[in-house]
Each structure stands twice: as C-alpha cells, then as structure tokens.
Amino acid sequence: MSWMDHQKFQLRDPTSRRLAGMLRNDDGPVTTGGRMLDLLRTRGTLSRVELAELSGLTQATITHVVRRLIDGGLVREVGRAQQGRGQPRRLLELDADAWYAVGVQVDRTTTTVVVIDFAGRRVATAGFRGTGTSGPDAAIAALADHVDDLLHSAGVPRERVIGVGLVTHGPQDRQRGVLLIAHPTPDWLQYPLASTLSNRLGLPVLLENDATAAATGEQWSGMVPADTFGLIYLGSGLGGGVVADGNAYRGRASNAVEIGHVGLMGASAPCVCGNGGCAEAEAGPRTVVAQVLALPDLAERLGIKAHEEDTLADFERVARAWQAGDGDATALLQQSARWIGRAAVTMVNLFDLDTVVLAGPALVTAGPLYQQFVEAELTQHALGRALSLPRVLLSANVDTAAAIGGALHVLRSVPVDHMARTPA
Amino acid sequence: MSWMDHQKFQLRDPTSRRLAGMLRNDDGPVTTGGRMLDLLRTRGTLSRVELAELSGLTQATITHVVRRLIDGGLVREVGRAQQGRGQPRRLLELDADAWYAVGVQVDRTTTTVVVIDFAGRRVATAGFRGTGTSGPDAAIAALADHVDDLLHSAGVPRERVIGVGLVTHGPQDRQRGVLLIAHPTPDWLQYPLASTLSNRLGLPVLLENDATAAATGEQWSGMVPADTFGLIYLGSGLGGGVVADGNAYRGRASNAVEIGHVGLMGASAPCVCGNGGCAEAEAGPRTVVAQVLALPDLAERLGIKAHEEDTLADFERVARAWQAGDGDATALLQQSARWIGRAAVTMVNLFDLDTVVLAGPALVTAGPLYQQFVEAELTQHALGRALSLPRVLLSANVDTAAAIGGALHVLRSVPVDHMARTPA
Numbered sequence: 001m002s003w004m005d006h007q008k009f010q011l012r013d014p015t016s017r018r019l020a021g022m023l024r025n026d027d028g029p030v031t032t033g034g035r036m037l038d039l040l041r042t043r044g045t046l047s048r049v050e051l052a053e054l055s056g057l058t059q060a061t062i063t064h065v066v067r068r069l070i071d072g073g074l075v076r077e078v079g080r081a082q083q084g085r086g087q088p089r090r091l092l093e094l095d096a097d098a099w100y101a102v103g104v105q106v107d108r109t110t111t112t113v114v115v116i117d118f119a120g121r122r123v124a125t126a127g128f129r130g131t132g133t134s135g136p137d138a139a140i141a142a143l144a145d146h147v148d149d150l151l152h153s154a155g156v157p158r159e160r161v162i163g164v165g166l167v168t169h170g171p172q173d174r175q176r177g178v179l180l181i182a183h184p185t186p187d188w189l190q191y192p193l194a195s196t197l198s199n200r201l202g203l204p205v206l207l208e209n210d211a212t213a214a215a216t217g218e219q220w221s222g223m224v225p226a227d228t229f230g231l232i233y234l235g236s237g238l239g240g241g242v243v244a245d246g247n248a249y250r251g252r253a254s255n256a257v258e259i260g261h262v263g264l265m266g267a268s269a270p271c272v273c274g275n276g277g278c279a280e281a282e283a284g285p286r287t288v289v290a291q292v293l294a295l296p297d298l299a300e301r302l303g304i305k306a307h308e309e310d311t312l313a314d315f316e317r318v319a320r321a322w323q324a325g326d327g328d329a330t331a332l333l334q335q336s337a338r339w340i341g342r343a344a345v346t347m348v349n350l351f352d353l354d355t356v357v358l359a360g361p362a363l364v365t366a367g368p369l370y371q372q373f374v375e376a377e378l379t380q381h382a383l384g385r386a387l388s389l390p391r392v393l394l395s396a397n398v399d400t401a402a403a404i405g406g407a408l409h410v411l412r413s414v415p416v417d418h419m420a421r422t423p424a
Numbered sequence: 425m426s427w428m429d430h431q432k433f434q435l436r437d438p439t440s441r442r443l444a445g446m447l448r449n450d451d452g453p454v455t456t457g458g459r460m461l462d463l464l465r466t467r468g469t470l471s472r473v474e475l476a477e478l479s480g481l482t483q484a485t486i487t488h489v490v491r492r493l494i495d496g497g498l499v500r501e502v503g504r505a506q507q508g509r510g511q512p513r514r515l516l517e518l519d520a521d522a523w524y525a526v527g528v529q530v531d532r533t534t535t536t537v538v539v540i541d542f543a544g545r546r547v548a549t550a551g552f553r554g555t556g557t558s559g560p561d562a563a564i565a566a567l568a569d570h571v572d573d574l575l576h577s578a579g580v581p582r583e584r585v586i587g588v589g590l591v592t593h594g595p596q597d598r599q600r601g602v603l604l605i606a607h608p609t610p611d612w613l614q615y616p617l618a619s620t621l622s623n624r625l626g627l628p629v630l631l632e633n634d635a636t637a638a639a640t641g642e643q644w645s646g647m648v649p650a651d652t653f654g655l656i657y658l659g660s661g662l663g664g665g666v667v668a669d670g671n672a673y674r675g676r677a678s679n680a681v682e683i684g685h686v687g688l689m690g691a692s693a694p695c696v697c698g699n700g701g702c703a704e705a706e707a708g709p710r711t712v713v714a715q716v717l718a719l720p721d722l723a724e725r726l727g728i729k730a731h732e733e734d735t736l737a738d739f740e741r742v743a744r745a746w747q748a749g750d751g752d753a754t755a756l757l758q759q760s761a762r763w764i765g766r767a768a769v770t771m772v773n774l775f776d777l778d779t780v781v782l783a784g785p786a787l788v789t790a791g792p793l794y795q796q797f798v799e800a801e802l803t804q805h806a807l808g809r810a811l812s813l814p815r816v817l818l819s820a821n822v823d824t825a826a827a828i829g830g831a832l833h834v835l836r837s838v839p840v841d842h843m844a845r846t847p848a
Contacts, residue, residue: 350770
C-alpha cells in the first residue's frame, strides 16, 4: 500500500483528501497544461503567441489549453502589450491566489518554513532551530505547529493549500516518505515522516531531497539561465542536485548526486559513509567548525564552543570572521571552498555541466567566497573548460532555496485538471 | 545549417535521401510505435496483451498501432502461445529483414564494424586496426571501404540500410558530427567526420560517444536487468555512460560521464586533461602498458615493445599473461582494476546506481578480473551499498558493444512512420 492509499482517508479536509490522491512523487510526464503553468511561473507574463513559440505547440492548441486554464481559475488575462508589429497581444499570468503550497526544510541545525503562492512567489517565511537530537515524534509535532502558525499569520486559507513539501537530507524512500538513514538519531530510520506530518496537518505531504529541491526550485523560479545545471547545497552537510534538460536527475531511487561522498585527491578525512577522503568529511561546514575547535585561540576569538550542536550558527561565525578580515578563518574557509571546487570538477565532468549554482544555509555570508573558489577550480580543472567556460552562480535565496523548491515540487505534482477551481 | 541539411541532397540513393532528413540525433520523444518496436526488440516475441501490460497502454491503442506496424512491414505475427487461461494469443516479432543498420566503432588502435538487422541481431562483424596516427581523410576512406565490403559480403542490400552509427571517443558535437578534441592527431579537431563518411557511403551517418553507445546498446539488446545503470568502457582510454529510466544521460552537450577524468584519492599521474590523478591516467589500458614498459623484464617476457602504437594489442598481452598466471602482470591489472573500481564508486554515488556494466575491447580477456575487483570496490565503498547491493556485469559483447550500440541508435532514430515499407 502506498503512502497515498494510507493517508487519503485520514485527511480531514475534503479538498486535501481529493488532492492527496492526485499528488505524485514520481516526476511523471508533464501535460500541456502543466507546461503552460511552468512557463508562466518562470517568465511572469506571456502572450499566447509567446507560449506557442516557447512550447513549440500550435496556436490552436495553446488557445484551447489557455481557455481551460482560465476557466479553471488558474490563469488570467492582464492587459495587452505591443510585441512587434500588428495588434497588441493579450498578456497572461498565473492567478497567484489560486493555490498555495508550503515548503519545510529541516535538518539537525535548522528548520525553514515557506509559503508560496501559485505564481511561485514567497508570501511568508519563518526560520527555527533544527531537530537537534530530538526524535522524529517531537520534531514532526514541532514542524506541524510551525506550519500551522505560519499559514495563520500569513492569512492563507487552509483549503487553498495544495500540500506540503518536506525537504531533508538523503538517502530517502520518497514514495514511502521515509528516511533510509539513522540520522540525526537512530529512530529517524524508516520513521513515517511524510504520513505523520500529513496526518497532523490534514494536508498531503511529499518528501524530497534538500539539494534536489533547491536545484528544481532555482529552475522553476526562473533563476538559472540554463536547462542543464548542477547545484551544490551546503547545509550542515554537503549535497548536490542536477537538473538535466529541465528535469531533476533522479537515478535509481532518487538518491543521486551525493557530491559529499566524492573522494578527493590528496584527501583522507574519515567519513560517516565508512570511506576516507570524502568531500563532506574533508570540507563540509561541520568539518570547518571542527577545524576551528582544533585551534583554541581561533575558537575562543570566534566564540565557538565544543559540544554544542549548532553547526550552522558556528559556521556562520567563521564566515563573519572572514568578512571582518580574520586571516585564520579565511584560510579555513578557502581550503574548504577549494576542496568543494574539486568535488565540483568531478560532478561537472560526470554530468557534463557548465553551470553550477551554490545554495544552502551555510552560504548566507560565506557565499561569495565559495563562489569565487569553486569557479576558479572549475575554470582550471573541468574537462570541458575549453568548450564552454564554467560559471558558478550564487542562489538569490541561499537559505530558503530548498524549502521553496519543496513547495514548488508540490505545486507541480498535482495534475492540472485536478487543480481547476471551477469545472471547465 | 545542420549537418542534415548539408548532406541530404548529396546522398545518391533516394531511400537514403529520404531517411537522412528523418534521422534525429537528439533522443527526441519516443512515439507509441517506437515503444512497441523497442519492446519487441528487447523481448523477442510478445503478444498484444503483453505489449499492453508492459507499455501501460490500452488494448485498443495497441491493436491500432500494431496493425500499422504490420501493414508497414515492420512487425509480423508468428503463431500462437498459450498464456494463462483463455484463447492462445498471437505472438508478434519484428520483421528482421525490414531494415538493417551499420555500427562503426573507431579509435586509435581498433576499428569494429557490425551490421545488425531490424531485430537488433548482429548479422556481420569485422575488426581492423585503428586509425593510428593517420589523418581523418585517410581514416574515413578506409572506414567507408570496410563498410562497403562488409555489407557486400553479408549480402545486405544497400537500399535496406537505414544508416550508419559512427562511434568514437569524446568530446563530440553530435549535431554537427565533429570531434571537439585534437585526438588522435590535430587535424581530427572539427573535421566533418559524419558528413564525409555519409558522402562517401551514400548513407546517413550519426555520430555517437563510444561509452554511451555501449550503454544504450546493452539496454536495447535487453542485456541488462535494470532501467538505470552505468557502463564503464575500456578501450585504449577509459569512458563511461549512464542509462537513467531507460534513456541515455546526455548532460549539456552529450559529453557526460567522463569517468576517465574522475580524480582518485591517493593518485597523482599527470593526465592529458591537464590535471593529475585522473582515473584514466592512473589506471587506463595505456597506463598499464606504460607500467609494463617500465619493467624491462616483464616487457620482454610479454613481447611488448616501446614506441609501438597498439595499446589494445599490448594490453591483451598483459591480460593473457594474467590468465597464464604471471604474477607481475596480475599485480598491474589488479591495481588498475582497483583504481577503476574507485572511480566507479564516485560514478555510482553521483548517479545513484546499483548496476554497472563493463564493456570495451580491452576486456576481451581481462573482463572477469575487472568485474571481480570493481564489484569488490563498490561492495565495500559505494554509499548505497546497504540499501541495494551493487552488482557488476560483464557485457556479452565486450569488444563490439559500442558498434552495436551505434547501429541500434540509428535504427531507433528514424520515426516509425518513415520506416514503413508499404503505405499504411
């Protein structure tokens, strides 16, 4: 029995119950209506002629599909614009109030909740401490309260919420909505995360990988000028995502692009995965904080104490020290950024990329330093550097990219016909 | 102007001219008819009911599409089989003589030409020396002669040949049919390989990467029991390919999975790509031969001489010495296989794989050794080893897998409607 069968009779709200049966966590084929919504979400406003040009579909098909989207309350006309010669064309945009979606990104040290509207714009954001070492029962209860509170304070009516994207580290079983790893504590392994949160909230919940969510979020927000690109995600750990030809690369079971476990030449740090020299162990934020703690003077200067479970807050102290010109902090961050650049070379060589986006809460302050060093490594070492100069972009939403992506994933997971608010 | 525009008026044969305009080197969407052909090619014989079950399409759609395929001379009925209760069902299979395709794999040290029938079965094979250091003019002329001779001796009528898949190392510009690297000699860079061979043969030619061709060839031949898997290709160099959800992973410009340029922990050999410690430089067949030459006793024992340009023949000598129990040869091959296993760990972690196929002409004899060591490295070090035990398969066509894949790529690149031999 899939998690959907499991939960759809337990949801309180009829809308949620109906939608739960429709949400698909499988990146199924996108319908023509779905493509129109994606284009409008990415571009803002477009005319029917532009939709036809961008999609390669005929004008007649576009006219028909747009009519259904307008009748369904998902798209509306917003005036005219002169485009080239001839009659001014009517412009279309998404009806931002048609639906909302919630994105929740959670790890050991940070929780981010966002609410986005149907146009993909963020309407509310909240940040909290992460799960720490608490068990999943308590953590899910807290997440549900955070979502309830944010929806309430944003004034978003619950029956307009299409669902919740729950975004965590991997490996995951997305279909069943469980983690396949005993992290942060043993009782998280195989705990029914998605269905428990769904039952608590009375809303459908889809589980998604944080780095993949950030990558698809950047894409659907129209932030990245490429259909194929990689994303490196620095939370307290280190993850990766790849969008190829506009679709998230999933692999066998959606646990792909584990860039944190790329072995690095010359590296040797022991890793939780059982190997040595992995990028995360050698250069991830947790390692940088440990390196600071190994230098008592620096640790004291930055106010970082051993045995505190807040990697991101400590890492942020290092980043601010870099910003203030501290030489030791700068050296540690540069070394980390160079290693991650080396891992990026491997990702770029294997996935044939020329664009890499950096995102994740560790980059709120340190972003520009990582951008510079990762780009330098790619420019010097990527195999395709002579064919297409690699570029590294810093997400405009470093700390919320994953939560936004989780929410967008949910918005895009409901077939268009089932989102229509009035029968077409 | 695309290479297709370029060449379609220069082809002598009217069939070739018509088909040239239809061949697509872009992995476009597969039509329903194309899916039926793929299923029949992979499975051999199937009933309409089985086609419906495997494709998820309705019985009515299957009946309609199969009718068109039979009318077009592409599929035929071949008797009945009892399947469960009820009436025995009519079985379908591809009409093997409907079309043929040619695959040509060429590198510096080896050339392989295959002819396959419409069912994907090999009807003729020939192997020759590679291009050596000759320029592309002479090499293409020789390839064209090889193809002409093989078609002639196999008795395959030219008007039944749908096209030629030309398979080489990367990086390539597949659309333009040119190499983007000055290898084996500078004049190969940007030389119009596909169009020159096309004009010489009077047949459409599609350029494809060797490792990707081998991967898709294994898949469409029905050799691999997984929809998502990786392939490691050992020719004189080292390349990789990934099939994800049944499709070749292409990346930005079809130059993906360059596993030869994964940096290895603890490695340092200088690489042609300008870096150090790459898998190909550290462990590829060319390196193994160089390591033998650095041991004069071993080189003499194996009959390997410096300054001869035949990596694969020399590597084969090392492999046979391993087979005969030579300790030094065994040590060098095991070291190479372990390094390649390390590169495989990175590929598997990034692409989320549990199945890896080994192919390439270097593995004719050494295959089982590489299979054992690569599987051991994956079993010990792959991130997902606890979730799904990695398995390593040796291709049944190690030396011809890439050429067969190139030919299958061409067979699958023509829209079904244009292959019909009699109007539907």
